[in-house]
Amino acid sequence: MLIVDAQIHIWKNNKPSNPNHRQIPDFTAEDVLKEMDAGGVDAAVIHPPGWDPNSNALAVEAAKQHPSRLSILANFPLDKSESRGLVDSLKSKPGTLGLRFALLQPHQQTWLTDGTIDWLWPAAERAGVPIALLGPGLLKVIGGIAERHPR
Template sequence: MLIIDAQVHIWGSGQPSGHHRQTSLFTAEELVQEMDQAGVNGAVLHPPSWDPNSNEMAIQAAVKYPDKFCSLGWFALDDPN
């Protein structure tokens, strides 16, 4: 059975809110390792608001690990492009 986690975070800075692991860094590589240990095949990355660079991290992770990740990223609503 294929198992996909519908919402996970990776980040490189900032202070996570109380119900997340309390570390200022959680990388795609760390997430892949935990997913493999748990038998999770893939995940949808949802960039957290506490890290302004998390959207770019999610995109890079999806490019680097296309069989593991996709991203539910965000974009500026006032940018017509």
């Protein structure tokens, strides 16, 4: 049986802002692979953490170096206009399976209803890119978006 850890983080030169994560400045692909080997885990999906501004690049490099073991659900700043062009090229990045966004900050909680990220859904549909969302208390709103954008 193939065992896949569906959510891991790797980072470099940044301690996690969330105290529930390991409070170390670096947790690299090599660290992850050692722990995966020790635990009998075959593969993992990297979710680049928000506390490391270079986490997407780090994840892409890890997936490129270890394509049979590591893949990515990428992210980028949703409220920046320069991010709008990133969806189309996403699938060309090594190991990138889709996108994942955690809307945990109070200012992000309105983005699903105030138009800030309305551009994302049709862009992801056109590019064939799945999206995973984490939004506490936002399930009803997310459900409505999923109904309007089923692909």
